Each structure stands twice: as structure tokens, then as C-alpha cells.
Amino acid sequence: MIKLLRSYLFWTYERGSFHYDVMVTLILLFLFVGPRFIDFKAKPVETLTLDPSEVVVKEAGITEAGKIFVYQIRAQDLEGATTDSERQAAILNVIEPISGHVTLQRFEPIRDAKGKITAYNAWALR
Structure with missing residues (x-):
């Protein structure tokens, strides 16, 4: 043996x-x-790093009202926005020069492995 x-x-x-x-x-x-x-405890982490004033745009679908896009915006671009309404206004200030007039449907933070907010995903109707 x-x-x-x-x-x-x-x-x-x-x-x-x-x-x-x-x-x-x-x-x-x-x-x-x-x-x-076997649990390898591997968790995918958002590794997309954005340069200053850089926004990632992805198409998220089409509705009767128009196309929905997801914009990924760095958290540093929204400095000073402490409430949801201030964040919404700051997000629109970043998105509208790129895409023109949009209707912001919702937004949510993207957190790193330590829980710190690094960026925001914003869904907008155009």
C-alpha cells in the first residue's frame, strides 16, 4: 500500500x-x-478605478419612455452632498453635461471590501 x-x-x-x-x-x-x-471565501470586488471626472456609462435596457442607462460616478465627484436630494442634484450635475437632459430613476452606492463608498451607480432614463 x-x-x-x-x-x-x-x-x-x-x-x-x-x-x-x-x-x-x-x-x-x-x-x-x-x-x-469547498468554500474558498472568494468574493468578487469592484476593481474599476475611475480617473477624476470620468464616468462609466452602460445601457441597462429600453422602456416605453426611452432608454435606461447606468452611470458609474466616483464618490469624490459628489463631495459635499450629504442628503439624498443633494446627491441626486450632484449626480444630475455630473450626468447632464454628458447625456443631456435625463430623468434620474434611482442611485445606489458601490462599496469596497472595507465598506467605504467608492462610487455610485445611477440609473437614468434618457
Whole structure:
């Protein structure tokens, strides 16, 4: 038994042999089935860093009233806005020079891994 384990550990079997196929199968099982049962505690983090006065615009859909766009705005661009109405006005001040007149539907903060607000996503109807 020890000899068998040592052979598996040092991968001494030839390609195409039964034991080689067993080792490859175990590796593939670990790669494809392991993430379903093993919690690696991996959480995707928003890594998009925006330069000053840079706004990311994504199309979010079409309604009867028009197109909906999602604008991602840096939190530093909204400095001084402490209430929701002030944030809404500040967001519109950033968006309207880019897109013209829009109707802001909603906005929500984007937080980093430590919980600090780094940017805002704003949904606007154009």
C-alpha cells in the first residue's frame, strides 16, 4: 500500500495506464467538483478605478419612455452632498453635461471590501 501511495505521489505511472487515468480523474474531479463543496471565501470586488471626472456609462435596457442607462460616478465627484436630494442634484450635475437632459430613476452606492463608498451607480432614463 505504501508503494502504491508513493507511486501516486511521485507520478511514476506511464501515460495510458490504469493508475495514470485514476490520477487524472481525481485531479479533474477536484477542479470541477471541488468549488461546489469547498468554500474558498472568494468574493468578487469592484476593481474599476475611475480617473477624476470620468464616468462609466452602460445601457441597462429600453422602456416605453426611452432608454435606461447606468452611470458609474466616483464618490469624490459628489463631495459635499450629504442628503439624498443633494446627491441626486450632484449626480444630475455630473450626468447632464454628458447625456443631456435625463430623468434620474434611482442611485445606489458601490462599496469596497472595507465598506467605504467608492462610487455610485445611477440609473437614468434618457
